[in-house]
Amino acid sequence: MVGHPFYTLDEIDSTNNYAMEQVNSGQVTSGTAWFTSNQTAGKGTRGKQWLAQPGDIIALSIALQPAMLPLSRQFMLSMAVALATHDFLSAYAGDETIIKWPNDIYWRDRKAGGILIENVLRGSMWHYAIIGIGLNINQGKFPDALTNAVSLKQITGKNWDAATLAKELCRHIDNRVKQLHMSAIDTLLSEYKTKLFRWQQPALYRKDGEIFQGIIRDVLPDGHLCLERDGTILQLGFGEVEFILTH
Numbered sequence: 001m002v003g004h005p006f007y008t009l010d011e012i013d014s015t016n017n018y019a020m021e022q023v024n025s026g027q028v029t030s031g032t033a034w035f036t037s038n039q040t041a042g043k044g045t046r047g048k049q050w051l052a053q054p055g056d057i058i059a060l061s062i063a064l065q066p067a068m069l070p071l072s073r074q075f076m077l078s079m080a081v082a083l084a085t086h087d088f089l090s091a092y093a094g095d096e097t098i099i100k101w102p103n104d105i106y107w108r109d110r111k112a113g114g115i116l117i118e119n120v121l122r123g124s125m126w127h128y129a130i131i132g133i134g135l136n137i138n139q140g141k142f143p144d145a146l147t148n149a150v151s152l153k154q155i156t157g158k159n160w161d162a163a164t165l166a167k168e169l170c171r172h173i174d175n176r177v178k179q180l181h182m183s184a185i186d187t188l189l190s191e192y193k194t195k196l197f198r199w200q201q202p203a204l205y206r207k208d209g210e211i212f213q214g215i216i217r218d219v220l221p222d223g224h225l226c227l228e229r230d231g232t233i234l235q236l237g238f239g240e241v242e243f244i245l246t247h
Contacts, residue, residue, distance in 0.1 A: 002031045002062055002177060003170025008163060009036040011054075015061035016118060016132040023063050023120055023128045030065035030128075033170050037162040039134075056151070058113075058135040058166045062173065063128055068180045071126040074119065075223030076185055077177075078103050079192045081115055081131055084176035086195055088169045089113070089135070093155045100197040101216070101225050102238055105135065109197075109245055110150035112136050133169065137162050148245050185221060193219055197243075204244035207236070211244060 012018050015034045022028045038054035066077055082103040090097035093107050100106045103115040113135035120128040136142075136151035137160050152160055179188060193199060198216055205214045205227065217233060218226035225236045234241075 002064070002174035003033045003167060004031055005029075006033045006035065006167060006170065009034055011038040011040065012036050012059075013040050014132075015039060015059045016116060016130055019061035019063050019130045019132075020118065020120070023130065028063050028128075030063065031174075033060060033062045033166075035060050035163060035166040037137075053139075055162065056136070056138045058133065058137055058162050058169065060133045060135075060166050060169060062131040062133075062170070064131060064177065066126055066129050066180075068177075069126075071119070071121075071124070073185070073221070074117075074126070074129075075102070075221065076180060076188070077129055077131075078115065078117055078223065079188060080176040080180050081117070081133070081173060083188065083192055083195070084172040085113065085115065085133060085135070085169065087176070088165075088172045089152070092152060098197045099192065099195050100243065101219065102223055106197050107150050107155055110148050112150050112152070112155075131173070135165075135169075137165065189219065189221060204246075206242040206244055207234075207240065 009018065015036055019034050036059050037057055039057065039059040069076055082099045085105050086097055086099055089105055089112060096108050098106045104111055105113040113133065116132040118130040119126060120130065136149060138153045139151040140153060142149040196216060200215060202213055202215050204211055212229055214227040214229045216225065217228045220226065227234045227236055227241065
């Protein structure tokens with residue numbers, strides 16, 4: 001079960017780094033979770049850092065053996081975790097909670113959190129997935145450079161206990177992981193699309209330095225984004241297109 005056992009770390013550079021070390025030691029059971037609200041060198045996608053003050057964030061990593069999926073379907077796990085995080089945050093932040101492809105968590109057009117999944121392989125076998133989730137919880141304000149960040153406190157006007165919320169998030173992830181089997185992929189993918197930021201809406205994007213208007217038309221089972229540009233469908237992988245956000 002996801003979140004059993006649940007370990008609280010007073011301070012750590014990165015919960016994902018720590019989880020990876022524990023998995024590599026061979027002393028971990030599937031579903032083990034590590035939480036801190038004081039992460040000093042958090043990891044984001046494509047090498048970005050996730051920085052916050054103690055108590056402001058949920059930094060959560062989960063070690064999961066994804067026996068329900070082949071490695072070729074790893075996007076399905078990413079999608080299920082994004083849906084679970086959406087389930088969790090929308091319970092507090094309301095129906096303006098959305099998923100920005102592939103797995104950032106947004107409220108309106110502002111980023112509330114992100115997900116990073118790192119795989120541990122044994123030969124060609126998908127041995128473990130290290131699921132890292134970072135969520136903004138109690139920040140009252142952000143640095144000027146983070147123009148599109150938002151916290152749960154800013155949305156609700158309340159302070160929250162990050163550890164309690166992290167345990168609740170684990171329950172949502174457990175529920176979604178239990179839905180992950182090959183026969184349910186189409187259903188989950190359809191639900192994921194309905195919760196996507198800018199789904200079927202004209203908006204601005206940047207690819208290869210050029211800004212253009214596009215419309216998200218589909219997401220494929222392998223995670224590729226189908227973006228319509230001037231009547232042509234572009235199939236884009238992670239990192240190949242940038243969403244233009246204006247404030």
